[in-house]
Amino acid sequence: MTQLEKCMQDLMLIFHNYSGEDGDKATLSKKEMKKLIEKELPTFLAAQKDPKFVDSLMKDLDQNRDDKINFEEFLSLICGLSMACEECFRRSEKKGKK
Amino acid sequence: MTQLEKCMQDLMLIFHNYSGEDGDKATLSKKEMKKLIEKELPTFLAAQKDPKFVDSLMKDLDQNRDDKINFEEFLSLICGLSMACEECFRRSEKKGKK
Structure with missing residues (x-):
């Protein structure tokens, strides 16, 4: 398995690790999404001022309005x-060259 | 660094590993893209029948029509x-449960 294939596999396994808690692996509930962000994206979360950040993030990501986050919606966050x-x-690299 | 943060970092480093060959890290030329797919996605490539597959893939991914693939366009392939x-x-898991 190449490094890129491993990355894609890990993205799926990480998603399923949290989405499977309520038995439905296809989507993250709000509770599962909150846990994923707290555990997997602590730096990103710590940088947010809004105490209701996870609620507004879920609203932004939930394109099909089912109050859950599917794998495609999760990937849009990652992208x-x-x-x-x-x-x-790239910006910091350019600054470093000046 | 969490596993998810590592995945995101690796996606960037893999992209730059190939995009940087011609000195312009921001985009992959066709040559760089071909090399990335051959090295990082051999299974995916081997499954393609069309000898001109990389050309048609680049056309599909190249949303801004500059004959190069930027990081956003690369991520759309990964997604x-x-x-x-x-x-x-998930389908194979469901079959396994029947």
């Missing part, structure tokens, strides 16, 4: 965060 | 593949 980090990384 | 794998995984 948003990854793109923000990648941009920061 | 598509991850979602296909996740669906297969």
